Structures are given as structure tokens and as C-alpha cells.
Amino acid sequence: MTKHQLIGAQVSLYTGKVRAYLDYKAIPYDEVQATREVYQNVILPRTGVRYIPVLITDDDVAIQDSTAIIDALEARYPEPSVLPAGPLQRWVALMLECYGDEWLVIPAMHYRWNVPENRAFAIAEFGKLSAPGASPEEQVSIGERLAGPFAGALGPLGIAPQNVAEVEASYLQFLSDFEEHLREHQFLFGSRPSIADFSFYGPLYPHLYRDPASGRLMREHAPGVARWVERMRAPQPRSGEFVADDAVPDSLIPILARMFREQVPVLASTQRALVSIQGEAQRRPLPRAIGKHTFRIGDAVTERAIYPFNLWRWQRAADQLQALPESARARAAELVRAAGGADWVTLPAAPRLARVDNQLWLCE
Helix, strand or coil: CCCEEEEECCCCHHHHHHHHHHHHHCCCEEEEECCHHHHHHHHHHHHCCCCCCEEECCCCCEEECHHHHHHHHHHHCCCCCCCCCCHHHHHHHHHHHHHHHHCCHHHHHHHHHHCHHHHHHHHHHHHHHHCCCCCHHHHHHHHHHHHHHHHCCHHHHCCCHHHHHHHHHHHHHHHHHHHHHHCCCCECCECCCCHHHHHHHHHHHHHCCCCHHHHHHHHHHCHHHHHHHHHHHCCCCCCCCECHHHCCCHHHHHHHHHHHHHHHHHHHHHHHHHHHCHHHHCCCCCCCCCCEEEEEECCEEEEEECCHHHHHHHHHHHHHHHCCCHHHHHHHHHHHHHHCCCCCCCCCCCCCEEEECCEEEECC
């Protein structure tokens, strides 16, 4: 029987997200390592971009981007869904998907590339992946070259010497908040992993658990989060239930509050930047970044690149908010007030974004 092929790497954040999803849904697949030859012969010709993961479906369709892959597979394998059926839970899950995918990447990248032990581990992993037949010395040399663009992303992500202490403090508090939630729930919304769990798993396993120094930190500071990672690594396939009655656990409010405090102002600024270029930008695909803006973590204010893709992720949650039935709107408003997000929750109103042929476009 022909299986799906997941092209990626153990060291890759978003590959980890998709692999965990495939394992939970018990979808048959083979994993193909993204070696130099696979990049040249499959990934670039089939997708036009250099990003992993890529899924080659059992009917030979190539899909790039973890969210696009999971959306496509959910349409083919709808049960058990990783999107809660309850409209309020679904909205919060989509918000947390954006937080996991686009904000937890900040501590994930900091701990990998600014901590020498993790950096050396990742460089060795990059070299083994790209050239499995090379000598260890050659692999390190290759790994150092391949790691350059990833380590070089620290500045564009806003990770700088003046805010490293705040990045670490925010991450450690996130671990504590998540640990507290996991005292009562196996996953974010009960005993079944949701789309948000897979998005959290991306940064929390391949980077922050698997890299040695940050792995020790997680196990010492938040052993319950480490056990959650291990449950996600070896799930009970297709099992579990979401919390009944469309309830959102109160223990998620501190995590939502951090998202509203740190990430959502960046999304608001990104929206303003897109509005300012809307006329000219509609004639071509959007670049990966469209300038720079300032952002705050804790007491530190630094500069980072403006990434329109972050807003495309958030748009999914905004659409779900607009679709909430009247019966859920009052509960949503109360949740937002409790999390301190009342000023930001309606973002984005405009402009809309679409992802076509692995490129991001402003809609008419």
C-alpha cells in the first residue's frame, strides 16, 4: 500500500508538529530525511521553496507548511478531529495554535543558538542530516554552514542581548503556567490533543526538550511539561475527549494573558504595516518580511522584522471569533477580559491574506 511521505528532520520544529499529528491520528506514513539530495531533487522542484516539512501524499500531491498539511489531512481523516467541535474551544485552540507556531519559536531559537551546548548539538545534527555518509568532522563543517541562516534569524525574531533575560523569564513563567494546567488535564483541552497541542509540541520537543541544555532545564523546572512532551511523542492513537460543554479551563488564562501581552500587539503592528502597503503589495507575493517594528517582552523593548505570515496564522482565529454563535459570545468576552485582551481581540479586521502556491498574497 502506498503511504504518505513526511519529508523533514528530527531537529526541525515544524516537522515535529506534523509527525506528532500523524502518530496520534494513526495515519500511515514513511519519514524521509531532508538530506541535501532530497532538497535538490524533491523539495525545491515540488514546492519551489526550501522549507520543511513537506508531505507527499499517497496520491503524489506535495504540501508544504505544517498548518496546510494538517488541514489537508483533517479533510481526509476527519475523526477524531484535532479541532474541538465546541465553537469557544475551537476559537481558543486556534489562538493558541498561533501562539505555539509563531511565538514560542522565540525561546526555542534563543535556547538553541545562544546556548553553546545546544548550538554544538544542533550543528552536529544538521551535518548528519545533510550528509549522513560524511565523516564526523565533515558533518560538523557542513552543519556550521547550514546552521548559519537559522542562527542568523535571532535578530529578525527580535532576540537581542538586551532582552535575553526577559525572553528566558517569560519562557520559564510559561513553563510554570503550563505545568499548573497539566496538573488537571492531560492536554490543553482535556484528554485529547488539539491543534494547539501539536503547535506547542513543535517548539517544545525538537528544540526545547530534545536539545540537551534546554531539555535539562525543562525536566528540572517543569517535569509535568516534560511528561506532556513524552505523551505527545508516543500518543495513544485516536483516543481521548475534549472537555465537556465547550468549556475552556481557567488554567489556560495565564497562557492566554501572556499571548495578549506579548504577541498580539506585534500582530496589531503587523496589520498596520500591511495596510500601509496594501495597494502596491497586491500586485505581487509578499516578501517574508516587510520592514521592522519594535516589540516588548517584560521590560525590554527591542526591534524585530515584520512577518506577514504571523497575521495569516492569526486570521484563522479571527475568522472563528466572527463565526461564534450568540450563545458563545458572552463567554468569549468574559474570557478575553480575564486574560487582559479586550483591546486586541478583534484583530485582524483587514487586510485579508491568502497562501497560494506556498506564497503569501494580500487579497483584493
